[in-house]
Each structure stands twice: as C-alpha cells, then as structure tokens.
Amino acid sequence: MYKRVLLKLSGEALASESSQPFDNDIINKIVSQIKSVVHKGIQVSLVIGGGNFWRGRSADSEMDRCKADQIGMLATIMNAVYVADFLKQKGLSAVVMTPFAVGAMTEIFSKDLALEYLSQNKIIIFAGGIGHPFFSTDTVTALRACELKADAILYAKSIDGVYNDDPAKNPNAVKYDYIKCKEIIEKNLKVIDISAAGLCYEQSIPVVIFGLLEKNGIVRAAMGEKIGTIVTI
Secondary structure, rough: OOOEEEEEEOHHHHOOOOOOOOOOOHHHHHHHHHHHHHHHHOOOEEEEEEOOOOOOOHHHOOOOHHHHHHHHHHHHHHHHHHHHHHHHOOOOOOOEEOOOOOOOEEEOOOHHHHHHHHHHOOEEEEOOOOOOOOOOHHHHHHHHHHHOOOOOOEEEEOOOOOOOOOOOOOOOEEEEEEHHHHHHHHHOOOOOHHHHHHHHHOOOOOOEEEEOOOOHHHHHHHHOOOOEEEOOO
C-alpha cells in the first residue's frame, strides 16, 4: 500500500457519451473510490485534464499555441472545481490549487501548504497546469509528484495499460505487465508525455497505468495491487 499518491484523470473520463462535459454517474464512481482510498489512510492528490472542454488547437489549427494552451488551463480549473464539489458531497475536504490567482475559487500552489493539507487528509486538486504554455497535464502531474515526494503516480486512462502498439488499430498489440520508464522514452510509446516520463525516471517515482473503467481500479492501484502496467525505474 502506498502512503501518498497522485492520481491523474483525463478530462475525457469525466464526459458523458452524449457529448456533455460531465457524466455524474462516472464522477460519483471515481469519487467513491477516492473516498475509500482516503479512508485507508492514503494521502491523495489529483490532476485532471481538460479534454472534455478543450483539446488544444483542434478547433482551429491556426490558433496561437499559447492562447490555445491558456484555454486548456482554464478548462482544467472548471473540472477541478466541479470534482471538488462532488468530493464535498461525499463528506471529503478538497482544495483546488493553481499556479496563478483565480479569484477566491482556488488557492495559489505552495508545496508546504499542500503537504500540510495532505497531513490533514484533505484532497488536493492541482489545476491550471504550471501556468505556462507548452506543458501538458502529464508534465504537471510528474512535477507535483516530485515536489510532494509521492510514492507513486496513478494514471487512470481509457486503455488498460501500456502496449507495444495501438490496440485499437492492431489487434495483435501486446500489453506490458512491467516496463521501465526509460523504455517508454526510448520507444516513444506516447502513453505518457516524454517530459513527464523523464521526470519520473530522474526522481525514481513509479507509475501505474490502468483502465479507469476497471472495477475498483483506483483503490486497487493505490493499495499496490498488480493492475494495468507498472512502469518501473
């Protein structure tokens, strides 16, 4: 069982099949698992992508990259505030932290304050990326995990692990039970951002990549159970 984990969720994971930005049934299931993890004494923080609202320059390929990324940062803040309220409804205390001021809706990120909140069993949702363009939510996930000395990063994805090829296109793609972080970088597998993989490798933080829809996947991953693909150092 890990003592402190950082859970990464994609924004698309929150969306409904009817193209609405939020599927409350899915979010309730995620939050219920997080509650179970916290009640086991594990400290939890989150990073949520913004893909249910915005996917970079997909709307306009000519759009300035900096502006597109700024919109993405705002999308992650909307998701964080929404999920924080669901956590509150479940009797949990959640704090949204951003690298820049967002009125009274969030708190400015501070490593010391974040660690204090975690010691109080509060859940921290890191939103707004690192506050600058050209950095993905995978990168900020690895960065915050390094800063907080997390025991592991849990990536809950639409796919149930790391494969040697895209299983949606290649039915013969082989799933890895274990793979070294360095291999992900060398083979350019793109399951997580290369810069994020590099940070995890440098700071010796293990990564668990598993399917969000697997039964009790978040709880099982946080408890150290063999699930999905374990990315070793």
